[in-house]
Amino acid sequence: MTVKTLVLTGFGINCDQETHQAFACAGSDVTRVHLSDLLETPALLDGAHIFVVPGGFSYGDHVSSGKILANRLRHQLEVPLRQFVEKGKLILGICNGFQVLAKMGILPFFDGTVSQEVTLTTNESGRFENRWVHLAVPENTPCIWLKGITKFELPVRQGEGKLIVRNDAVRDRLHKEGLVALRYVRPDGAPAAGVFPFNPSGAEDDIAALCDPSGRIFGLMPHPEAFLDGMNHPEWTRLGLAEEGEGLALFRNAVEFARTSLC
Amino acid sequence: MPTHRIEVALRPEFKDPAGEALRAQVREDLNLEIGAVRVIDVFTLHAALTAEELERIRMDLFTDPIIEHSAVNASLAENFSCLIEVGYLPGVTDNAGRSAQEGIEDSLGRKLAQGEAVYKSTLYVFQDTDAETAKTIASNLLANELIEQYAIRTPEEMKALAGKSLLALPRVVEYAVPEVESIDLNLSDDALQQLSRDRMFALELGEMQVIRDYYNRADVQAHRRSIGLPDKPTDIEMEILAQTWSEHCKHKIFNAVIHYDEGNGKVRVIDSVFKSYIKKLTDEVGKRVPWLVSVFDDNAGIIQFDENHLFALKAETHNSPSALDPYGGAMTGIVGVNRDVLGAGLGFQCIFNTDVLCVASPFHDEEIPPRLLHPRRILRGAHAGARDGGNQSGVPNVNGALVFHERFLGKPLVFCGTGGLSPAYIQGRPAHKKAARPGDAIVMTGGRIGKDGIHGATFSSEALHEGSPATAVQIGDPITQKKMSDFLMEARDAGLYNCITDNGAGGLSSSVGEMAEKPGGAVIHLDKAPLKYAGLAPWEIFVSEAQERMTLAVPQETLGRFLDLAERRGVEATVLGAFNDSGYLECFYKGEQVASLDMDFLHHGLPRMELEACLAPSPDPVEVTAGEGKSDLTDDLLSLLGSLNICSKENFVRMFDHEVLGQSVLKQFQGVQHDGPGDAGVIRPLPDSYRGIAVSCGISPKYADLDAWSMTACAVDEAVRNLVAVGAAMGTIAGLDNFCWPDPVQSDSTPDGKHKLAQLIRSCEALYEICLTYDIPLISGKDSMKNDYRIGDTKISIPPTLLFTAAAIIEDTRRVVSVDVKQAGDRVYVLGDTLNEMGGSEYFTLQQISGGKAPTVDPKKARTLYEALNRAIQGGLVASCHDCSDGGLAVALAESAFAGNLGMDLSLEALGVEDGVTALFSESQSRFVVTVSPDHAEAFEAVLAGSPCYCVGVVTEEPLFQINCPDGRKISASLDVLRSAWKKTLNW
Structure with a gap:
């Protein structure tokens, strides 16, 4: 059976096209669904294995980034999304989508509880920036999206990427359970240790991504869908043209996981 | 409440x-x-x-x-x-x-x-x-x-x-709708002119007289009486005529009959510079390039991308609004040009933006004349507006420039460009063809109408003065527009409409008026238009330039589906009337007719301007040589690298999303540390094809005072060089011309108008000559002709400026080349000849030397070089390539070196230029800095045979940049020193 992916669009989401492309490249059937249609027909989720909230500026990031969309999903889709997760299905949030998942409280999803434990807020620099970063995957993460990946480079394009956790108890749990799925590092792999531009936002503990304890719900600030192609890399004209972009592996992992566990 | x-x-x-x-x-x-x-x-x-x-x-x-x-x-x-x-x-x-x-x-x-x-x-x-x-x-x-x-x-x-608000509640107090007035035009000439000024019509006396005479015609009066309209024009009719006939909409100067005295006593008549140069050029080049699809008659120029896709390109200016409110002005500039592309053909998806800002020095420390803002504030505000507009719309910025000149204090220039892609056919219909049909509903989608942006078209058709209206200022709403453009792409693919255009300058009056030309008339009910707040007069509803609106012609058969989809997508869509073939544009308000304008008079009644041009004798090209002086020029290079027009703009550029849509191939910043300045942006819009689009710009206002011909030729050549440097081939390049001029109409307040108009002709001549030789059709363009500031005794006119935006279809993006040097041991070549052309150069500016000879362009010779270089690039012989422009060779070489984090050991003897200052800093055009692996050197030199190609040294492992000139002058600096000099100036 074919893996089916539902990519959310509408109201200022703007990376849906390349996110669609990413899952299609990874071998999934992809449908882009407008938020209005999904709110009207939540059963659309039933036919999908993977649900994605792409990057963009949902509702202009007014009030705070991702907040209004997060509230819409929480008020109107919490039950269907919880059921979606309970069936062992996958959820991805990229950039603004990660902000949405975090603020609606479905990440980190401790003990299956929808509750906001972290937030993403204005970068330390106070400005939106587009730059490439180095990322490392902590060994203990259960994140199925990052299976077999230890490090890669991706672009960030964010004004509110600084992750802050609720308190030290949450922080300890995130680290202990491997829910910190990606960390910003220096080009040589040493921790960014909060230093700009290696950690581009000032995110606490260099956290660039989180997953839930099952490893199936995943949110990240960098854009893997912006590196499907070797030519997307800023140095490809000096390093040589790779056959594919490093971001693609992540989507392939998810589609492969869904194929073996859900189809 | x-x-x-x-x-x-x-x-x-x-x-x-x-x-x-x-x-x-x-x-x-x-x-x-x-x-x-x-x-x-x-x-x-x-x-x-x-x-x-x-x-x-x-x-x-x-x-x-x-x-x-x-x-x-x-x-x-x-x-x-x-x-x-x-x-x-x-x-x-x-x-x-x-x-x-x-x-x-x-x-x-x-x-x-x-x-x-x-x-x-x-x-x-x-x-x-x-x-x-x-x-x-x-x-x-x-x-x-x-x-x-x-x-x-x-x-x-x-x-x-005690917790109460500090500010007044910004609620629009609703007041009664003003009555429709009729306006008496049977007045003295003085009174007619006064009327035009008082009501912001911005019409000339002759134009007011033509309107008066039209209303005095017996047949017109008979028609008006038969439908119950007064003999005299109503206020809304005058407003429609004023905006339709505005310089902004009708390009009266470009279409004028000009009597041109070239300074030799002979006067020749130029019957429209647009027809004589721009259109003529495109017609001629169009016979040689097979990819033109739609030029001049749509919101954007359209060319073939590949067999199944079309590419649209457009650039606009938003100078006057940005002078008053830089943030809102630039934001509405970018979202406005996005709508031009969205409204080209049956609708194109926007795939990239370009942003060029021209301002005075942000370090300007003299008093700022009244009503002007400090250049620093303009720079910050306009940049932030363009950034937010582009980022929130999900359209990547791929190219642009920040240009500094003291006279942009009078009016900043804000150029916004957009490229778009569409399938060649939509449901079997050619995507570039559209027309409203009689019976089609007039539907407005997107935002609501308010008093914002009233008189934008007429306001931008005159100098910035004390009475410049604050209502011309507005803020964009990219999210409303994003929702609308998502919806319109769906409606387009479902084939739900016949025609689409944007509401820009002139608002509904312009969009409905233009779309009604094909069917031959329209009826519109202004009371149906959704308003932000009550209290707008009918004329205000019709000419408001409130943002985020498109006008469509929707067939009655699909109207229900169209409106239903709009509602589901959270987009407001309102039927305002219908197109017909009555020959009249008719407006109603609450059932009463308030306007009836003969379509023919509206669109063809404007009398042509007759203007005089006379080139003032140019100051004798003073022979200036940099002459004697110190032999170590390292400090001069460091100063140049830090000068405003050369220094790094990375902090500004990084704040633009430049990778959304995931199509990026060459970014603005390149090299080991992603900080070397790229020449052209390259994207690959289709995931299953290596075909790409390269886009660049050229702009050289600094040469304008010396020679408008040079200013133009250099702008075109720079844009083309930038494309050739990344691997574009001649014959694949399309151009956009955006002219920004000081008022070139002779009058008491513009005593040098004849000269400024002659400069415009010189500029068009250069544009024609260079583009003809390069085979570049001009597929769209725009002119903004009143870039002056005049309050009290202070008058500031911008230098005549042409922005040339160029785009090329790249057959195979795998072959493109970046600016950073790649490998120690690679040979460094200079392509193109270096001449004593220091006039207007950054070096002369630095040394405060005025005069000298501005660079010129020899297009035939340049074309031969560009074709040879392209063969070398396609043959995989070129490791890096960088265009040589502001600051000359030393700057281009230094940038290539530090981008690659490698040194250079160079000797400029081969260039054959005796004076080291000229060799290092002259801004002669049509030159490149290229590095080539020693393995390819022989083949490279063979391909370049017949063109100026000089080997000047090697790339070195040691991070040291050294140049020796034949006259003993030299430069020596570490890469770190060069890089930090280049980065520090605008490191905000």
């Missing part, structure tokens, strides 16, 4: 980046050291809400539980010396307020009632700043009094307010 106030802020234990950013800006822009600043977001709710509801909204929507705290009807500000609250004036677009209202409705599970609304404002809390300093900060940095209000309060004053 009660008003509630919710304040939200970061809790005190968290650092406040917005407050810190303001503090830094106060330090940089105002030269003041101030203590801590905290920022509080304020939402004022003008709505009937219970205490329980307010609490729910506060927690559910406004307060981030991890980092924020908040208060209802109480202030969070404490331990402060004073505070400033900044909010909008009534009627100004408040995007955050509107989004917050949607969020509130979600949290409450109900809609707010009619008349209820949410307004956003911001409170800046200063720890140890006095009220006087706060006023300086408010008026210079925080608030633009044309669109914003502010209040400053001390702790005592705050206590007295």
